[in-house]
Amino acid sequence: FLEETNRPNEFKKLLFGLCFFHANVRERRKFGPLGWNIKYVFSQSDLRISMDQLRILCNETTDDEPIPYAALRYLAGECNYGGRVTDDKDRRCLANILTDFYCEAIVQNNNYKFSSSGIYYAPANGSLEDYITFVKDLPYTEGPELFGLHDNANISCALGETNQLLGTILSLQPRASGGADGSSWDRTLAEVSADIESRLPEQFDLEKAIIDFPVRYDESMNTVLTQELLRFNKLTEIIKSTLKEIQRALKGLVVMSGELEHMGDAMVDGLVPEIWSKAAYPSRKPLASWVVDLLARLNFLKAWVQAKKAPNVFWISGFYFTQAFITGTLQNFARKYKLPIDTVAFDFTILTENECRQAEEKKPEDGSICRGLYLEGARWDAQAHVLAESKPRELHTSLPYFHMLPKLKTEIIPLAGRPDLYTGDIDGKAHMYNCPVYKESTRQGVLSTTGHSTNFVMFLRLPMASYHNQKHWIKRGVAMLTQLDN
Numbered sequence: 001f002l003e004e005t006n007r008p009n010e011f012k013k014l015l016f017g018l019c020f021f022h023a024n025v026r027e028r029r030k031f032g033p034l035g036w037n038i039k040y041v042f043s044q045s046d047l048r049i050s051m052d053q054l055r056i057l058c059n060e061t062t063d064d065e066p067i068p069y070a071a072l073r074y075l076a077g078e079c080n081y082g083g084r085v086t087d088d089k090d091r092r093c094l095a096n097i098l099t100d101f102y103c104e105a106i107v108q109n110n111n112y113k114f115s116s117s118g119i120y121y122a123p124a125n126g127s128l129e130d131y132i133t134f135v136k137d138l139p140y141t142e143g144p145e146l147f148g149l150h151d152n153a154n155i156s157c158a159l160g161e162t163n164q165l166l167g168t169i170l171s172l173q174p175r176a177s178g179g180a181d182g183s184s185w186d187r188t189l190a191e192v193s194a195d196i197e198s199r200l201p202e203q204f205d206l207e208k209a210i211i212d213f214p215v216r217y218d219e220s221m222n223t224v225l226t227q228e229l230l231r232f233n234k235l236t237e238i239i240k241s242t243l244k245e246i247q248r249a250l251k252g253l254v255v256m257s258g259e260l261e262h263m264g265d266a267m268v269d270g271l272v273p274e275i276w277s278k279a280a281y282p283s284r285k286p287l288a289s290w291v292v293d294l295l296a297r298l299n300f301l302k303a304w305v306q307a308k309k310a311p312n313v314f315w316i317s318g319f320y321f322t323q324a325f326i327t328g329t330l331q332n333f334a335r336k337y338k339l340p341i342d343t344v345a346f347d348f349t350i351l352t353e354n355e356c357r358q359a360e361e362k363k364p365e366d367g368s369i370c371r372g373l374y375l376e377g378a379r380w381d382a383q384a385h386v387l388a389e390s391k392p393r394e395l396h397t398s399l400p401y402f403h404m405l406p407k408l409k410t411e412i413i414p415l416a417g418r419p420d421l422y423t424g425d426i427d428g429k430a431h432m433y434n435c436p437v438y439k440e441s442t443r444q445g446v447l448s449t450t451g452h453s454t455n456f457v458m459f460l461r462l463p464m465a466s467y468h469n470q471k472h473w474i475k476r477g478v479a480m481l482t483q484l485d486n
Helices: 008-034 044-059 069-080 088-098 128-136 153-171 185-199 206-212 221-250 258-268 287-307 322-336 353-361 470-476
Strands: 313-315 344-350 368-371 374-376 379-381 386-388 396-398 402-408 432-438 456-463 479-481
Touching (some): 008 069, 008 088, 044 069, 206 221, 221 258, 322 344, 322 402, 322 456
Antiparallel strands (some): 374 396
16 A cells, blocks of 8 residues: 555655544544544544545656645545534644644655654655554653643643542442531531522512613613523522422422432532523532632622613623623624624724723723633733743633724734634734633533534634744634633
């Protein structure tokens, strides 16, 4: 197979790169959401058909003709491997990874390396035994740098495995056994349920809120607020009713149903009961943190209602349905300037420390100032005002306040990039990373009618240093989250 080609040198180099790419995309799964949003099963058949296509295209070109790299990348990245990819952010990542292996440099440059360590590269033209010997001499364990990830990815990988193991152990814990202080299942559940019930505030007065925040053509945030109050009222009603019911069951006043028993098991284990999580917003927090987060969201809305006006700075993570707030901001701008809403989009500005203080005091003319996002896989350099590498053992960092400023699409500077890599336009001038924002850390959700995952919120453009490009951060798996897991 290796020798059955008109261009053995190019074919062997590209074939080695293809095999390395196959191993790369399969092993990348162990890093969880930093690797892929969805764990795809890239199979041997994907590799085999790509190998056959590579041989055919090499045989159909003469020594004087260039190798059709664009066609090879399209066949592998969009048809063979890309055919399995359903998430558009994963497709972008796959396309960018493939350019490291299906490229002219791997053939023309003998010093071309697959990673910054310099250990991994395509060896010179040789026999099958030479390639097998080369592969066997490679390090037994590979670091995150081979995948384009930060060294912190090893910590994320270890944390994921540990949490999975502890979750399994916790699920096997006998229900009747006492805790460290000798407390029983019933007693622990009674204490936890009573504590949560005592901390929940009264439901929002929706009728009064509708009077204070009537439906107005020029202020879509009134509708956003009343819809949020309705959603949170329904959630707190479910929480309160189930807590009362389980307390009655513990006293023997009603039968402990299977649903209540599952709820009790979850609460004793420190997890959010399924009956609550189904009625709530996406979250991976344990029960204690989840309750604290819920109370913070309720306080955010309470302050809004009591002030009888929208806040100067919105806590974007505090909304039940974030997309409603995003659409409301666009609607306000479109209606103010009498523009069709499909002709406007967001431009983004990350505020400096002084601008953050000013934002607390004064509302912007257009758009919304927001807070509450966390960067994963990178950090924000406040001094240089660009995206920067994470510090060691720092998995998440807060993003400063940012301004969501609606503009006509024609007024927004296009991103510099390549359409085939889903990074922008060839003629684009904006040197920015198009960073995806997710509701929680799994980054995985159900594919909705918009073409995006239900976990996806929006893209936010972040300035990059001159020596970085979008490909660097895409391979890093850099994204923003509205909330952390703890």
